[in-house]
Amino acid sequence: MHEVDVPPAATKSAGSLRRVVSAHTEEFLLAGVIVALIAVGGFLSPVFLSQYNITSVARQVSFDVMPALGQLLAVLAAGIDLSIGAVIRLAQMVSILLVERVPLPVAFLLVMACGAAVGLVNGLLVVKGRLEPFIVTLGTWTILDGLSLLVTGGRGIAANVPDAFAYLGRGTVVGIPVPTLIAALVVIIMSVVIHRSSFGRQLFSVGSNDLAAHYAGIKVARVRVTVFMLASSLAALTGFIMAARTGAFQPTTISSGGAGTELATIAAVVVGGARLSGGRGTVIGALLGATLTGVLFSILVLAGIDPYVQSLILGLIILGALLLSASRRSKS
Amino acid sequence: MMSTAIELQALTKRFGITKALSDVSFSIRQGSVHALVGENGAGKSSLIKILSGVHQPDGGAVRLFGQDFAPKDSAAAQLSGVSTMFQESQQVSNLSVAENIYLGMEPRIGPFLDWSRLMKQAGDLLGRLGIEIEPGRPMATLSPSEAKLIEMGRAVSRNAKVLIMDEPTANLNQAEQQILFRVLKQLNEKEGVTVIYISHHMQEVFDLCDHVTVLRDGQHVATLDVADTETDGLVRLMIGRQMEAYFPTIAAPAQGEPRLVVSDLAHPARGLDGASFEVARGEIFGIYGLADSGRTALTNALFGIQTGFAGAVRLDGAPFAPTSPTAAIEAGVILVPEDRKLQGLMLDLDLLHNFSVGNLGRFVSNGLFEKKTALEAANTHIQRLRVKPNNAYALVKGLSGGNQQKVAIGKWLNRDFRLAIFQEPTRGIDVSAKMEVYEVIKSLSEAGVAILVLSSEVLELMGLCHRVGVLSGGRMTATIERADFSEHAIVSAALPRRRA
Ligand SMILES: Nc1ncnc2c1ncn2[C@@H]1O[C@H](COP(=O)(O)OP(=O)(O)OP(=O)(O)O)[C@@H](O)[C@H]1O
Ligand SMILES: [Mg+2]
Numbered sequence: 001m002h003e004v005d006v007p008p009a010a011t012k013s014a015g016s017l018r019r020v021v022s023a024h025t026e027e028f029l030l031a032g033v034i035v036a037l038i039a040v041g042g043f044l045s046p047v048f049l050s051q052y053n054i055t056s057v058a059r060q061v062s063f064d065v066m067p068a069l070g071q072l073l074a075v076l077a078a079g080i081d082l083s084i085g086a087v088i089r090l091a092q093m094v095s096i097l098l099v100e101r102v103p104l105p106v107a108f109l110l111v112m113a114c115g116a117a118v119g120l121v122n123g124l125l126v127v128k129g130r131l132e133p134f135i136v137t138l139g140t141w142t143i144l145d146g147l148s149l150l151v152t153g154g155r156g157i158a159a160n161v162p163d164a165f166a167y168l169g170r171g172t173v174v175g176i177p178v179p180t181l182i183a184a185l186v187v188i189i190m191s192v193v194i195h196r197s198s199f200g201r202q203l204f205s206v207g208s209n210d211l212a213a214h215y216a217g218i219k220v221a222r223v224r225v226t227v228f229m230l231a232s233s234l235a236a237l238t239g240f241i242m243a244a245r246t247g248a249f250q251p252t253t254i255s256s257g258g259a260g261t262e263l264a265t266i267a268a269v270v271v272g273g274a275r276l277s278g279g280r281g282t283v284i285g286a287l288l289g290a291t292l293t294g295v296l297f298s299i300l301v302l303a304g305i306d307p308y309v310q311s312l313i314l315g316l317i318i319l320g321a322l323l324l325s326a327s328r329r330s331k332s
Numbered sequence: 333m334m335s336t337a338i339e340l341q342a343l344t345k346r347f348g349i350t351k352a353l354s355d356v357s358f359s360i361r362q363g364s365v366h367a368l369v370g371e372n373g374a375g376k377s378s379l380i381k382i383l384s385g386v387h388q389p390d391g392g393a394v395r396l397f398g399q400d401f402a403p404k405d406s407a408a409a410q411l412s413g414v415s416t417m418f419q420e421s422q423q424v425s426n427l428s429v430a431e432n433i434y435l436g437m438e439p440r441i442g443p444f445l446d447w448s449r450l451m452k453q454a455g456d457l458l459g460r461l462g463i464e465i466e467p468g469r470p471m472a473t474l475s476p477s478e479a480k481l482i483e484m485g486r487a488v489s490r491n492a493k494v495l496i497m498d499e500p501t502a503n504l505n506q507a508e509q510q511i512l513f514r515v516l517k518q519l520n521e522k523e524g525v526t527v528i529y530i531s532h533h534m535q536e537v538f539d540l541c542d543h544v545t546v547l548r549d550g551q552h553v554a555t556l557d558v559a560d561t562e563t564d565g566l567v568r569l570m571i572g573r574q575m576e577a578y579f580p581t582i583a584a585p586a587q588g589e590p591r592l593v594v595s596d597l598a599h600p601a602r603g604l605d606g607a608s609f610e611v612a613r614g615e616i617f618g619i620y621g622l623a624d625s626g627r628t629a630l631t632n633a634l635f636g637i638q639t640g641f642a643g644a645v646r647l648d649g650a651p652f653a654p655t656s657p658t659a660a661i662e663a664g665v666i667l668v669p670e671d672r673k674l675q676g677l678m679l680d681l682d683l684l685h686n687f688s689v690g691n692l693g694r695f696v697s698n699g700l701f702e703k704k705t706a707l708e709a710a711n712t713h714i715q716r717l718r719v720k721p722n723n724a725y726a727l728v729k730g731l732s733g734g735n736q737q738k739v740a741i742g743k744w745l746n747r748d749f750r751l752a753i754f755q756e757p758t759r760g761i762d763v764s765a766k767m768e769v770y771e772v773i774k775s776l777s778e779a780g781v782a783i784l785v786l787s788s789e790v791l792e793l794m795g796l797c798h799r800v801g802v803l804s805g806g807r808m809t810a811t812i813e814r815a816d817f818s819e820h821a822i823v824s825a826a827l828p829r830r831r832a
Contacts, residue, residue: 191676192700196703197701198696198699201689207687209674209679213689215667215669216636216743217690218692279680305610
């Protein structure tokens with residue numbers, strides 16, 4: 001009465017091969033698009049493929065990838081974190097303020113603590129206050145940006161960054177920018193956390209069906225709070241390294257197009273195949289999504305496209321990716 | 333001379349590598365009530381989804397009253413006179429009952445909804461069907477069974493010539509089933525509607541239907557006159573082999589200290605009014621109760637879903653008052669919940685994930701999830717429970733109802749527990765899956781687990797349990813030993829008590 005049984009070994013190899021191919025078609029597609037974009041960039045301007053430009057794009061993309069992984073966590077748990085950009089800016093400011101006053105490791109820990117604290121507040125408001133992540137993080141976004149403006153009085157601040165700190169943002173190892181190495185490490189750690197750890201399993205469970213997860217004994221509230229704390233911590237880490245690179249903080253970025261960051265992270269995860277309603281998404285997808293948007297933007301800059309047009313394009317990318325994922329869903 | 337309502341010609345439907353239907357051909361006579369039976373995953377829902385325009389066949393054709401019939405969506409099917417009550421509810425919960433009934437064909441004045449006519453039409457329709465539900469009520473406030481009746485109303489409102497019902501009684505109590513049967517008879521006899529009726533209950537097939545088609549593994553096995561068949565023969569056709577005893581033989585439970593002692597458990601607001609009972613190690617204790625008897629509150633108390641109950645619960649002698657499902661599970665209590673899709677499964681994830689989620693700790697070393705061990709465990713459960721498809725990477729949402737239920741149970745088989753609570757363990761699952769579930773329950777009992785089975789099927793409780801307790805008005809009004817089981821004794825004890 002069962003279907004004809006294929007010998008187990010045959011099912012296994014054929015099945016896993018098919019699985020690998022079908023599970024990763026999107027990733028192959030994204031990688032293809034990225035390569036095509038780079039080719040277009042090289043075609044538009046020979047400068048694009050120069051060593052200098054490649055390094056600087058790689059560094060820039062690293063600053064996109066780390067917060068995108070934070071957004072991925074939030075999205076996997078069926079949430080969203082709109083405060084990521086504001087945490088990055090807060091962390092930049094705090095880093096600049098602290099770095100001349102306290103030893104570097106202390107500054108680092110304080111910045112990370114700020115990030116984790118924001119995440120804790122976000123998480124508790126969502127879990128205990130039973131509020132929508134969208135609303136909560138929209139609130140923290142506004143509050144944190146207000147705080148940054150208040151502290152700096154709206155003026156740019158700068159610091160004499162110690163060499164060790166500057167190295168984190170500007171240094172290279174065998175030609176590879178240090179931020180890129182840090183981002184690579186983060187990608188590895190996050191793919192273990194998301195795809196190989198027990199926490200990752202809980203994350204997917206909560207994102208897929210939180211009631212069933214609760215009934216299976218998973219501590220749903222704790223998973224949610226942890227997700228927000230990790231997301232903000234990744235944002236804080238990004239801000240810390242960005243401060244190391246620039247040695248300054250411009251609160252004006254808040255009023256002019258600073259809002260790009262949170263949307264860019266959402267674009268990255270959606271382009272990378274994650275589903276905003278939770279339970280589906282991969283680190284490799286988010287990595288490719290962030291790389292794609294990052295490369296695209298550096299091409300736009302190179303081509304001298306107006307920054308306002310850039311945010312228009314970002315919005316179109318998000319809508320396009322959402323439409324794509326909606327059509328995929330209706331097909332399956 | 334009887335004419336043919338629907339004729340299926342070599343209908344084939346594939347989902348990826350699964351062949352849900354292969355070359356299925358048979359006809360349905362006009363004016364008949366035609367049963368469609370088969371095991372979980374036999375292809376029943378797939379077949380009717382083709383008739384209702386949800387799926388398009390990969391091969392073959394359908395003729396409806398002699399015309400070619402290939403609806404491209406469900407609206408097209410309804411226009412041609414084919415209405416369907418799907419197995420899964422299809423409601424818009426933030427709209428009213430009336431809007432749900434007439435969804436997509438509301439009466440309008442120009443561009444505006446004609447609210448008063450909508451209410452009147454819906455009220456008339458429900459009145460005609462004898463369904464006592466206010467048309468203005470928001471759908472979200474209805475119980476699952478009331479919602480089912482509304483779905484029936486919706487199907488009727490489309491002036492169907494063919495009405496398809498996919499497991500309509502799965503969520504209904506006996507009184508509600510009677511309403512449904514009455515409406516069905518009325519439509520069929522008075523209005524000449526042809527009915528296609530899917531059910532796992534053989535009794536319903538014999539009571540309601542005149543013809544029956546058996547599907548097995550996507551193939552047409554037989555189409556018979558109900559008058560020429562009997563249950564055993566039909567079941568044999570469905571499962572393709574001789575059926576052994578339906579219920580497993582239940583050995584007497586080990587004597588000794590009771591595992592679970594519930595004394596005066598109460599929470600008046602939730603309908604529990606001092607329930608007391610004991611369950612021994614290895615005992616299968618059935619609980620029968622009508623909708624407001626307190627059975628849900630009882631489960632919620634024992635599994636830590638709600639807190640704040642008065643009274644005492646002891647588990648192996650120790651006080652037990654779980655504050656969360658996590659706490660209950662850690663104390664050795666598991667729950668197979670009533671609504672598997674909502675409470676029991678992660679539909680978008682695969683079998684491997686769903687099986688491992690009942691005890692992630694078992695598959696973790698150094699914080700890492702050991703996929704290989706989890707895969708082995710999942711494959712063991714897939715074999716043991718005979719889950720189809722036999723593939724740990726299949727997504728649960730593609731499984732048939734019975735196979736989903738096996739997964740909802742299977743996720744707990746990775747851990748040891750002392751008390752297992754089964755809420756409606758065999759709802760919507762086929763005969764052989766039922767037998768497999770009963771076997772699982774029996775083997776748990778033999779391993780010393782105390783088992784609570786909450787079921788609204790009296791015969792199931794009588795076949796499976798050592799004792800049955802009857803809940804009524806939040807109290808155990810009777811506890812009946814196996815030797816004294818009778819349908820009458822159980823059902824009459826469940827009727828609401830008159831207050832002194
Ligand atoms: N949307 C889908 N995607 C993938 N596979 C599907 C889908 N729908 C059905 N199947 C597969 O097709 C087969 C037939 O399923 P179907 O739902 O028709 O069974 P059924 O006879 O209605 O079972 P049940 O009694 O459990 O409701 C099963 O193997 C099922 O897993
Ligand atoms: Mg079905």
